[in-house]
Structures are given as structure tokens and as C-alpha cells.
Amino acid sequence: MDSTHYEICIVGAGIVGLSTAYFLAKSGLKVVVLDKDSIGSHASGFAYGGLSPLGEAGDPETILPVFDLAQLGMKKHLEFSSDIPELSGIDYDFRFRPAIDLVFNDEELTEAKQQIKWRQQVENYKVEFIDRKSALEIVPNLNNEIIGATYTEGVCDVEPYKLVLALTQSCEKLGVEILNKEITGIQIENHLATSASTKHEKIYFEKLVLCMGPWSGNISNWLGVNVPIRPLKGQILRLKSESVQLNASVGYLHNYAVTKPDGLIWAGTTEEDIGFEDSPTPYGRNSVLGSLTHMIQGLDEAELVYQTACLRPLSKDGKVILGPAPQTENVFLGTGAGRKGILLGPGIAKITADLVMNKQPEIDISAFSVARFS
Ligand SMILES: Cc1cc2nc3c(=O)[nH]c(=O)nc-3n(C[C@H](O)[C@H](O)[C@H](O)COP(=O)(O)OP(=O)(O)OC[C@H]3O[C@@H](n4cnc5c(N)ncnc54)[C@H](O)[C@@H]3O)c2cc1C
Structure with a gap:
């Protein structure tokens, strides 16, 4: 493979994209992460950093649908807290x-x-x-x-900006390339995405993961699937x-x-x-x-x-969007974590990495399919 052809291309270097890259690179895959802006310059770098699967104020009905995902997120954070500081050399104040x-x-x-x-x-x-x-x-x-x-x-809690830096360092140590590029479109042939375009080039891949945070609404135009994120x-x-x-x-x-x-x-x-x-x-x-x-x-x-x-x-309904994109077999979505993305991010990422590697996810994700908006 040449330098512009990757096994996995991830768009978005927030907590979801970087954690997904981390899991995939740990399994030996060749991964590129693309972000239009500086590392940690959006919500993943400037959140409060509370990790509380039990929720803030609210009723069980609104919390419980994502509770399994929140528990998985917490489990992955606990693993991160023993692995990531050592691998990256960055203490991100997990406590x-x-x-x-x-x-x-x-x-x-x-x-x-x-x-x-x-x-x-x-x-x-x-x-x-x-x-x-x-x-x-x-x-x-x-x-x-x-x-x-x-x-x-x-x-x-964690210091989110330091966590994003620590994940970035860890990914790079595992061989992930992280590039400052904005994706403006995706090319699809026979229900398979083949490349993503920037202003000046195309990046080719086997599988594509889209973790674009609040900008995920752009996916609607690229894939012809309604992704109602604001x-x-x-x-x-x-x-x-x-x-x-x-x-x-x-x-x-x-x-x-x-x-x-x-x-x-x-x-x-x-x-x-x-x-x-x-x-x-x-x-x-x-x-x-x-x-x-x-x-x-x-x-x-x-x-x-x-x-x-x-x-x-x-x-649109306040819940995460997670799983394969309908009709485009090699594209996966991970977004919509709202107020809880630092907590949920590593959980969303672990499930996404499993799906990319054709493994059964650890929890039932049917409630999170983007198809619910079609
Ligand atoms: C004030 C505040 C406090 C918060 N506190 C907490 C908290 O205590 N606990 C908690 O769990 N959560 C908290 N959150 C929520 C959490 O920060 C977010 O849910 C989470 O960071 C979202 O992560 P993400 O990876 O989905 O998106 P982002 O962090 O937004 O990352 C998406 C990335 O995609 C990139 N991108 C988008 N489009 C493109 C493109 N076309 N090409 C290339 N790159 C692109 C963007 O530049 C961005 O870097 C808080 C949020 C806010 C605003």
C-alpha cells in the first residue's frame, strides 16, 4: 500500500475518532486519522471531563437506554487509566x-x-x-x-485536553498517522466507499469511520443517509x-x-x-x-x-448514532454523544473497532442505528 492508501481511514480526531484509532492500531491495522483543525480544539479538548455513568439529574428512562454504553465507556476509561499514561508519557489527571x-x-x-x-x-x-x-x-x-x-x-474525572493529547501520542506510538486535512466528500462505487477527498487529493482506504462530532450532519450529503446531528x-x-x-x-x-x-x-x-x-x-x-x-x-x-x-x-432524538451506514457496507458512524461524549467516547470507539474488524460488539447497539431516522 502507498502512503495514501490505508486499511482504515478515520475522519475526526475527537475522543471518538482517536479512541477508535487506538483500538484498531492495537490490533495491528494501518490507520490514518484526519482532522480539519488542531488536536483537542473542539469539545473533546474543552469538556468538563466528568465520568459518571449514573447520569446527572434526569429520569431513568432517559438515562437507561444508553446505560450499557455508559458502563462500557467507564470500563474502557478504567483500562485507559492504566495503559495510556504509560504509553504516552502524559498524565491526564484521571481520578x-x-x-x-x-x-x-x-x-x-x-x-x-x-x-x-x-x-x-x-x-x-x-x-x-x-x-x-x-x-x-x-x-x-x-x-x-x-x-x-x-x-x-x-x-x-479527567482533564479532557490532556486526555486527547495522551490518546494522540499513544496512537502515534502504535503507528497511526494523524493528518491535518478536511474531508469534503466521499467516493462510492457499488455500495462501497473507496476514497475520501480533500481540497487537493484523495485518500484511499478499505474501511471508513466517520466521527465528526457536531459536523456529522455533512455525512447526509455524502452518503445519502439522514444523519440529523446539530x-x-x-x-x-x-x-x-x-x-x-x-x-x-x-x-x-x-x-x-x-x-x-x-x-x-x-x-x-x-x-x-x-x-x-x-x-x-x-x-x-x-x-x-x-x-x-x-x-x-x-x-x-x-x-x-x-x-x-x-x-x-x-x-435529533438525543441518542448516540453508532454502527454501520446503511447501503454503504464499509462505512461506520460514531457520533451524537451529546453531554456525555467523554464518558461514552471510548465505549463508542470499542464497538466501532469491533464492527470494523467483523467482531460481535459487546453490547446490543440496535437502538443506536442511524436507520431510525430514515
Ligand atoms: C461545555 C461542555 C462540557 C462537557 N462536559 C462533559 C463531561 O463532563 N463529560 C462527558 O462525558 N462529556 C462532556 N461533554 C461532551 C463531550 O465533550 C462531547 O460529547 C465529545 O467531546 C464529542 O466527541 P466527538 O469525538 O464526537 O466530537 P469532537 O470532539 O467534536 O471531534 C470531532 C472532530 O471531527 C473533526 N471534523 C469534523 N468534520 C471534519 C471533516 N469534514 N474533515 C476532517 N475533520 C472533521 C472536527 O474538527 C473535530 O475535531 C461536554 C461538552 C461541552 C460542550
Whole structure:
């Protein structure tokens, strides 16, 4: 094979694409990963980095369909945490730390208790309701108007940007080529994709994996299959505080905050359905500061040191799109992980790598087929 002919071509070097490349290269395949932008410059590099298969606030019905995938994602993250730092030489701050989800009133208490019931059935986690006093003992700066909190052990976090760099290094050490190129189209002959075009060249492959995050809607034009993915913008603040230390990830509704190993409080987030605009804005800053100061007291002296914004890939029904592309036998899709892509990414990748290598995936993926939109 020449330098522009690969066994596997992966488009998108986010967590899904890089993890897929990692699994395939570990099995000895010749892989190229193409990305239009710098490594880690989108959501995979600028997420909060929480790994919690038990979900944030929400009801079991919306969480459970992806629960197996979330568990697989967590399993792969645990394997990554022992393999990737050594292979890459990059410590990406993987750590276990508890989560505390705040409860302010009786309605939220009823909801929390329902959540706790099913979460307590899941192995490897400790989940319980704790009263206000116990919650304040764990995180003294919590809003003291809470009536209690859900306390969870067994959940983790990572520094996403460092994780993406570590995956990149690991892939390259396993022989993966990672190239800065934008794919603008795919050539198909007799139901098989044969090459992908950039502005100046064609890249030939045996199999193609498309992990293009919020840009995955472009696949619809290339393959003639409806891939309804849109961007959902989110913003995060990093603050320096001498007096407040959050040694658990504090959550309320869709917001969260924790002190990361870099010593900064990371706090998010927004959900902005406004297209491909991804700059940090005053709206994002005020919105996140508002939710943060509702959860945590004593931040008056905190200094804002960094504000980031990025785009989640969100499918029309909110669920992942994963599996072979209908009618194009050698093309595989992995996208739509929304708010949970750092957690789900390695799980989506493991399944994709198995499919590419004609192996049976570890879990049932029929609910994730893109054919549900046709
Ligand atoms: C504020 C915020 C906080 C988050 N926090 C968490 C969290 O705590 N836990 C969690 O699990 N998830 C979290 N997420 C979600 C998570 O970040 C995303 O779901 C995940 O990063 C998506 O990964 P991806 O690989 O699918 O896409 P991306 O990271 O977007 O990667 C896709 C890549 O494809 C490339 N690409 C697209 N089109 C082309 C093309 N035509 N040619 C070449 N390259 C192309 C892009 O340049 C991009 O690099 C958060 C997201 C946001 C916005």
C-alpha cells in the first residue's frame, strides 16, 4: 500500500475518532486519522471531563437506554487509566472523586430518592441520600439552603485536553498517522466507499469511520443517509479561589463545579442551540456564574482565569448514532454523544473497532442505528 492508501481511514480526531484509532492500531491495522483543525480544539479538548455513568439529574428512562454504553465507556476509561499514561508519557489527571447533587425542596427530594433507588442497584458505586449537615461537612461552601444531597462514590474525572493529547501520542506510538486535512466528500462505487477527498487529493482506504462530532450532519450529503446531528454549545469557567475548595463534583440541574488537580474551580455549563458559533460570551459567563453562586457560597474573591466554549454533537432524538451506514457496507458512524461524549467516547470507539474488524460488539447497539431516522 502507498502512503495514501490505508486499511482504515478515520475522519475526526475527537475522543471518538482517536479512541477508535487506538483500538484498531492495537490490533495491528494501518490507520490514518484526519482532522480539519488542531488536536483537542473542539469539545473533546474543552469538556468538563466528568465520568459518571449514573447520569446527572434526569429520569431513568432517559438515562437507561444508553446505560450499557455508559458502563462500557467507564470500563474502557478504567483500562485507559492504566495503559495510556504509560504509553504516552502524559498524565491526564484521571481520578476518582465523589459527586454531590444538591436538593433544595421536597419535589427535588422525591425525584432524588427515585434516582437513588435504581442507582443503588448498580455495582461499583456507593449512592446514598445525605442530610444538609453531612453534605456541608464534605463541602463546607455549599449553599446552606439545601435540604440534603445525593452522594455518589465511584465516579471519576479527567482533564479532557490532556486526555486527547495522551490518546494522540499513544496512537502515534502504535503507528497511526494523524493528518491535518478536511474531508469534503466521499467516493462510492457499488455500495462501497473507496476514497475520501480533500481540497487537493484523495485518500484511499478499505474501511471508513466517520466521527465528526457536531459536523456529522455533512455525512447526509455524502452518503445519502439522514444523519440529523446539530451542535449544542456549552461554556465553562475556570476560577481561582484561595478560600473555596470543592473536593467533590457539586451538581444542580444541568450545572456542576469541582476543584480540579490544576487547583482551579471548573464550573459549567450552558446549553445554547445557536448553530456553529463557538466563542465564549458574556451571556455564558453570567449564566455559569449565576448557577455556580447558587450552588456554592464564598466565591466573592474568586478570580475568573479562563472561559471556554465548545459544541456538543446532539442527535435529533438525543441518542448516540453508532454502527454501520446503511447501503454503504464499509462505512461506520460514531457520533451524537451529546453531554456525555467523554464518558461514552471510548465505549463508542470499542464497538466501532469491533464492527470494523467483523467482531460481535459487546453490547446490543440496535437502538443506536442511524436507520431510525430514515
Ligand atoms: C461545555 C461542555 C462540557 C462537557 N462536559 C462533559 C463531561 O463532563 N463529560 C462527558 O462525558 N462529556 C462532556 N461533554 C461532551 C463531550 O465533550 C462531547 O460529547 C465529545 O467531546 C464529542 O466527541 P466527538 O469525538 O464526537 O466530537 P469532537 O470532539 O467534536 O471531534 C470531532 C472532530 O471531527 C473533526 N471534523 C469534523 N468534520 C471534519 C471533516 N469534514 N474533515 C476532517 N475533520 C472533521 C472536527 O474538527 C473535530 O475535531 C461536554 C461538552 C461541552 C460542550
